[in-house]
Amino acid sequence: MSEVALVGIDIGKHTFHLHAQDRSGREVLRKKCSRQQLMRFFSxxxxxxVVMEACAGAHYLARELKAAGHDAKLISPQFVRPFVKSNKNDFVDARAICEAASRPTMxxxxxxxxxxxxxSVSHRIRESLIxxxxxxxxxxxxxxxxxxxSLPTGLAVVKRLASILEEHDLPVRxxxxxxxxxxxxxxxxxxIKVLDKELESQLADDDLGSRLLSIPCVGPITASLLAVQMxxxxxxxxxxxFAASVGLVPKQFSTGGKPNLLGxxxxxxxxxxxxxxxxxxxYMLRLEHQKGPLAEWVRSLSMRRHSNVVACAxxxxxxxxxxxITTRHTQYEAEPDVTNA
Structure with a gap:
């Protein structure tokens, strides 16, 4: 087993399928095991x-494997799918994970x-409650x-429910x-209010989250989620x-040397x-109160582009x-407005 250089794991709820290969890419091991057998095997x-798809349970498993001394890596499932050959099964998926991880540009x-x-769990529960x-x-x-x-859209039905029930003859049930x-x-x-308070209190104790709050118009919820994702x-x-990973860059569909940028x-x-x-x-709603190069850039862009385009930009x-701010360990400091200096 000393020749094993790369192990791909297809993660399941109870069973795990392993595909191991040496440095030349030759298969040296195929193994199916339970969760207990998996950790005993790697210990x-x-x-x-060790490479896995970034799915449910992958982050926990990566931490456990790193604690055991292994180099654990996660790949987005969309980058593994093109390497699945012929019929699909768990061992084929594990082999595809190895092939994807072997690419130098992965x-x-x-x-x-x-x-x-x-x-992250707190944020997902909050979104579910909303x-x-x-x-x-x-x-x-x-x-x-x-x-x-018929009532206006929004929370009017909640605020006026008592009066509505009194004014109209509705069934008791x-x-x-x-x-x-x-x-x-x-x-x-x-x-939702309880979760908001918990997120704000956790953010107050987080150095990165506190620095992200210095960004204009970024509140506790956004700063907390930024700290989690980044x-x-x-x-x-x-x-x-990072902006591309969030989906805030144009989608490209270029061919024949002719660039074509979509939404x-x-x-x-x-x-x-x-x-x-x-x-x-x-930020755009309060643009008249904003100063500095960022505000000038937004004003200039607003004169020639639709508001939706400006918002995405x-x-x-x-x-x-x-x-x-995250990588340089700093916080946002607005530069002085040159036009008013």
Missing amino acids: NHPVCT RFVAAKTVEQQTL RDRTKTVNQMHGFLLEFGI LIALLQRQHDHFVYLEEQ GDGQQYSCSRD ISKRGDKNLRRLLVQCARV LANKLARIAWA
Whole structure:
């Protein structure tokens, strides 16, 4: 087993499929094992490079393998798919992971720490609660509309529910159900507020998150999620790479030497991309109060481009600023406005 240089693991819930190869790419091992057998296998195995797809459980497994002395790497599943040959099975997937990892230009995903993963869980629970809150409000609108009661969009149904139930002759059972929906909305609202306070308190103790808050119009939620997704930022060679990973760069479809740029690629974490675009829109709404080169750049761009294009361009700029703050261990400092100096 000393000749093994690279091991690809196809991760499952209970079983794991291993494909090992030497430095020349020749297969030297195929093995199926349970979770306990997997950790026992690598604890007794000489140090090697272990590669997995970045999926559920991969970050935990990468930390455990690194603790055992191995070099654990994660690959985005979209980069492994082209290397799957012929019919698909777990061993073929493990071999495809090895082939993808052998490419010198392959991009890897940084393994998250325990703190980053925990913070990521908080963000995902918060997003789930927000979706449930929106669904609850929409259901209340729909139920009332079925009985001929039309209300403005938004939270009007929640604020005016008591008066609506008094003004209209509705079935008793329907009133009870709507009141139950209202109570569920109040519960979701309280849970979201609790999570927001927890994220803000965690951010106050995080040096990186506190520095990211110095970026214009970036609030605690966006700064916290940036800190989770970016880590130390070393997995990106430049700020544009980080902006591209969030999907804030044009999608390219060029051929025959003729460049053709489309809309933004929308790759990566859509929640982070949405938050950055919202931060950009808030900055644009307060543009008359903003100063410095960034504000002048936005004003100049707004004169010749649509507001949606400007918002995406500014979100790209904010992502680049966040990467620079992370990697250089600094905070955002707006340069003086040259035109008013």
